[in-house]
Amino acid sequence: MSTTGSCPALMVAAPSSGQGKTLVTAALARRHRDAGRRVRVFKCGPDYLDPMVLERACGSPVHQLDLFMVGEAACRRLLHDAALDADLILVEGVMGLFDGTPSAADLANRFDLPVLAVIDGSAMAQTFGALVQGLATYRRGVNLAAVLANKVGSARHAAMLEESVPSGVQWLGAMPRNADIALPERHLGLMQAQEIGDLEDRLAKSAASLPDAATWLPPPVHFGGSDGPSTRLPALLRGTRVAIARDEAFGFIYPANLACLRSLGAELRFFSPLNDPALPECDAIWFPGGYPELHLAALSQNKRMISSVRDHHSADRPILAECGGMLYCLEEVVDSGGRRAELAGLLPGSATMRPRLTALGLQQADLPGGSIRGHTFHYSDASIELAPSWFATRPGGEQGEAIYRSGRLTATYAHFYFASGPQAVAEILGPG
Incomplete structure (x- = not known):
């Protein structure tokens, strides 16, 4: 050392x-x-x-x-x-x-x-x-x-x-x-x-x-000194209980994202949309990406969890849904075998799994709380009956993924790297 x-x-x-x-x-x-x-x-x-x-x-x-x-x-x-x-x-x-x-x-x-x-x-x-x-x-x-x-x-x-x-x-x-x-x-x-x-x-x-x-x-x-910009963040989410989906269906979580939430003052509570009967006591939800398409039947059949998520959304409480998390928030998802499953229905529309990659690349989004960076990587197409609130851009300036806002739900195919835009994360998950 x-x-x-x-x-x-x-x-x-x-x-x-x-x-x-x-x-x-x-x-x-x-x-x-x-x-x-x-x-x-x-x-x-x-x-x-x-x-x-x-x-x-x-x-x-x-x-x-x-x-x-x-x-x-x-x-x-x-x-x-x-x-x-x-x-x-x-x-x-x-x-x-x-x-x-x-x-x-x-x-x-x-x-x-x-x-x-x-x-x-x-x-x-x-x-x-x-x-x-x-x-x-x-x-x-x-x-x-x-x-x-x-x-x-x-x-x-x-x-x-x-x-x-x-x-x-x-x-x-x-x-x-x-x-x-x-x-x-x-x-x-x-x-x-x-x-x-x-x-x-x-x-x-x-x-x-x-x-x-x-x-x-x-x-x-x-590697030189660590004398760059300060890593200390303002406690913009102090006292905010963030429920994070984490199980076999939702697992695409950067350790740096958890560290960023904690540095912002959030209290993290993990839950399983597959197995738990309801959300934990929380102020905000983060549905990260993962493999919901491999667990559609179990996710759809957990009606108590879906009801709990719908109640949270109806109460105008924040939700961030990324990629697979966004699929969970749609009305319906069709897997690669043509099987359909009704899901949370927070966003009007559906998604269909495809045999080939449909999007790949780095992304930057300019949101109300500030700019944030991340990437996209998915095998599905979504048809959402809601106009995007924003579009991310690619590093070369081309249009990237759509970002939807429905009430306090923010949903997109993009996966965000929270430390690149902590103020944007705080605006999405904070009390508003």
Whole structure:
């Protein structure tokens, strides 16, 4: 641990999604943790599912790093504070190393993070080296320090891949192809950590599968002082009891959002729209995103909960409903098999699940309480019989997701990063 904001740090990236970087990041975190090191892990970009697995691997909350959504100053503060408390910092990249604006490479460049490339070598030999060469030289200012091959078939296969790696990039070895350690997925990405019954066994096996060279400690990175804007927030939600939906259907919750609500003075009360008979005593509700489409029958059949939510809305009390939370507030949702379910009916309209992604990207919304940033990622289309009160915008200025206001209900497909606009959050959830 450091008293100066310096700590060994590594970004785990890949040439594309699906290469195994979450598995490798989790395996590294668990292996170092088992060796007695304090490991802090971050996730590049807006993501809820990978951090759930990474948190289980490292034993600490996993926060987002994103130059647009979180902001450079806040990212630096998070890294600096982690360096004071850790022996190693791991940052899992997003998509391919250079994909997106901002990309994982942008983050690595900004904070001088050395990069470990994880490459699926299952269907290649010497071309592996060409990929490494391309990643290492594509952009000046990005330090590709090491490479790890994933899903390798044999020792001979690993040797062929190693021989192809250009000089200047450290070969850390290979992980074998093994279905027993793969992380199960569904349409939005990995399954939620609590749904993977044998996750601990998979983490243990993946850590054991790492080659010994992969436990290499990268050199320390200095993250500077945390002398940016003050993180102390005014207690705009002091005394406000915020009920937060959290169960198998609603789980897309940034740890930073909970921290922001607490810093604003809110009292947090968690509940399950699936299983609880009614809301807890509360002044406001937050329905985050999740997988309501996988639990439509149970959500629809919990009539007492729906009645409790309707009473809260009728009493003109605040509700924030994001993505899957917005679906719960509609009159009807149709799942991918054509099955219909009647839900809370706070918003007039319906949504239908689609086989392909219907929206993806960063968002910024200028709301009555101020500007707030976030992202969108969904597989449904909603038809809402209400004019949007606002539209978010994309980083390039294009129109983004619609934002609806019905009474004190604020509903949108966008997922907000609360710390980017605490005043906006306070206006949405506060007494008004």
